[in-house]
Amino acid sequence: MQDTQTVEKPLTQFKSKAELHQSANAEIAAPGEWSVAQIEALFALPFNELMLKAQETHKAYFPEGDVELATLLSIKTGGCPEDCGYCPQAARYDTDVKAEKLMGLEEVLEAAKAAKAAGSNRFCMGAAWREPKDRDIEKVTAMIKGVKALGLETCATLGMLEADQAQALQEAGLDFYNHNLDTSEDFYRSVISTRGYQDRLDTISNVRAAGMSVCCGGIVGMGESREQRAAFLARLANLSPYPESVPINHLVPVAGTPLADQKPLDPLEFVRTIAVARITMPKARVRLSAGRQELGRAVQAMCFLAGANSIFYGEQLLTTGNPEAEQDRALLAELGLKTKQSSKAEVLI
Ligand code: SAM
Ligand code: DTB
Ligand code: SF4
Numbered sequence: 600m601q602d603t604q605t606v607e608k609p610l611t612q613f614k615s616k617a618e619l620h621q622s623a624n625a626e627i628a629a630p631g632e633w634s635v636a637q638i639e640a641l642f643a644l645p646f647n648e649l650m651l652k653a654q655e656t657h658k659a660y661f662p663e664g665d666v667e668l669a670t671l672l673s674i675k676t677g678g679c680p681e682d683c684g685y686c687p688q689a690a691r692y693d694t695d696v697k698a699e700k701l702m703g704l705e706e707v708l709e710a711a712k713a714a715k716a717a718g719s720n721r722f723c724m725g726a727a728w729r730e731p732k733d734r735d736i737e738k739v740t741a742m743i744k745g746v747k748a749l750g751l752e753t754c755a756t757l758g759m760l761e762a763d764q765a766q767a768l769q770e771a772g773l774d775f776y777n778h779n780l781d782t783s784e785d786f787y788r789s790v791i792s793t794r795g796y797q798d799r800l801d802t803i804s805n806v807r808a809a810g811m812s813v814c815c816g817g818i819v820g821m822g823e824s825r826e827q828r829a830a831f832l833a834r835l836a837n838l839s840p841y842p843e844s845v846p847i848n849h850l851v852p853v854a855g856t857p858l859a860d861q862k863p864l865d866p867l868e869f870v871r872t873i874a875v876a877r878i879t880m881p882k883a884r885v886r887l888s889a890g891r892q893e894l895g896r897a898v899q900a901m902c903f904l905a906g907a908n909s910i911f912y913g914e915q916l917l918t919t920g921n922p923e924a925e926q927d928r929a930l931l932a933e934l935g936l937k938t939k940q941s942s943k944a945e946v947l948i
Contacts, residue, residue, distance in 0.1 A: 633832075635830045638832050639825065639826060641875045641878060642872075642875055646871070649875070653874035654904065656877055664937070665908065665939045666903070668718060668719045668721070668909075668912035668938055669720065669722075669754065670710075670717070670719040670911070672710045672723070673918060675728065676697075676727055676917070677690070677697055677698035678698030682791060682792055682793045683790065684821070685821060685852075685857075687856060687919070694856060695855070696918050701735065701738060704741055707724065708745045708749070715749055717912070717924050719912055721751060721775070723754035723756065723777060724746075724755045725755070729794065730759040731757045731758060731760070731764060736767050739757065739771075740770075741771075743755065743768065744771050744772055747771075747774075752775065753774050755773055756776070756814075759801075760806065762805045764805075765802075769809040776813065777815070777844070778814075779815055779848075780834055780835060781817040782817050782831050783823065784830070785827065786823045803842075813844070816842070817848065819847065819848070821858055822861055828872055836880050842883055843883060844883060847873060847886065849890025850890065851893070853919065863893065870898065870902055873905040873906060876906070877906025884908055885909065886907065887899065887909070888911055910927065912927055
């Protein structure tokens with residue numbers, strides 16, 4: 600089942616999905632059958648054609664064109680035993696992040712109330728764990744119940760999950776679990792050694808089996824090739840079903856991590872990546888995630904044009920910065936974009 604919030608595609612401009620897919624020069628696969636070559640062919644389309652195809656897909660599957668706002672809170676910061684080469688929270692890298700204990704329930708609920716008051720739809724709690732211990736699950740389930748009671752959608756990202764842990768989170772009311780594939784399987788090995796690609800796939804299938812929605816994406820701009828970006832998107836799009844939420848992070852290079860000196864990706868290649876994610880996973884919320892501060896307004900506007908329809912909203916991601924909420928409201932207003940909440944209730948901005 601895909602996100603129940605999304606509209607079941609009234610294909611306004613196309614008689615059928617086949618017709619939509621035939622409208623490209625490149626040969627297009629049905630969802631769930633993408634080859635890396637087909638995705639590379641999308642990347643290689645003339646920019647305007649790619650943007651048009653992404654727009655057509657977006658319009659057909661999200662006729663309201665609203666943008667979802669998700670707020671992040673780091674409930675357990677730093678001290679992580681894993682070696683993810685991009686991550687400021689890995690204990691082994693000398694970064695400015697200091698390890699902290701798991702936050703208390705009241706503090707988490709205060710942050711969730713503030714997120715709701717600022718107009719957020721979803722509250723995502725992140726922990727710098729390789730995997731949660733069972734006693735952590737007990738504490739996090741109390742947080743989930745409290746956040747859910749405020750009327751927010753709930754999401755958590757706590758590392759690898761066993762099947763019974765996923766079940767416990769679902770029973771507490773967790774709507775989404777975020778666990779990223781991060782990149783293609785072959786590039787993955789040069790970024791992370793302490794957990795394998797299959798471990799990530801296993802966690803995603805435990806989340807599915809427990810009946811939660813999957814939030815799964817990754818990072819671009821870590822030095823991967825276009826072919827590797829295509830292979831990464833193919834893995835996501837061929838998950839059955841593909842994720843309801845797809846966060847696309849642009850690497851935030853953090854001093855002290857192995858990727859600190861990585862050159863930024865060409866912004867147009869970032870926009871292309873968003874467009875290809877939109878086309879290959881038409882019903883998903885494609886979320887502009889880390890790195891938005893560096894993108895600037897014009898590139899973000901192009902990303903919305905390419906089919907991004909969700910952002911992380913609030914001044915802080917987990918440990919790095921994000922645009923001010925007021926700046927985001929102004930950008931959305933200037934672009935005439937409604938938020939997901941405002942499209943269902945009164946206009947927010
Ligand atoms: N520890 C858990 C895990 O790894 O699944 C949850 C938190 S982890 C920080 C969530 C995601 O944040 C990672 O999978 C990665 O995609 C993203 N991330 C972390 N550091 C980043 C950075 N410097 N730039 C962009 N994305 C980053
Ligand atoms: C995701 O894909 N991006 C978010 C969320 N899932 C948890 C995290 C981005 C973290 C960026 C680095 C930081 O702030 O520590
Ligand atoms: Fe730990 Fe997650 Fe950071 Fe990897 S991405 S080092 S698992 S907090």
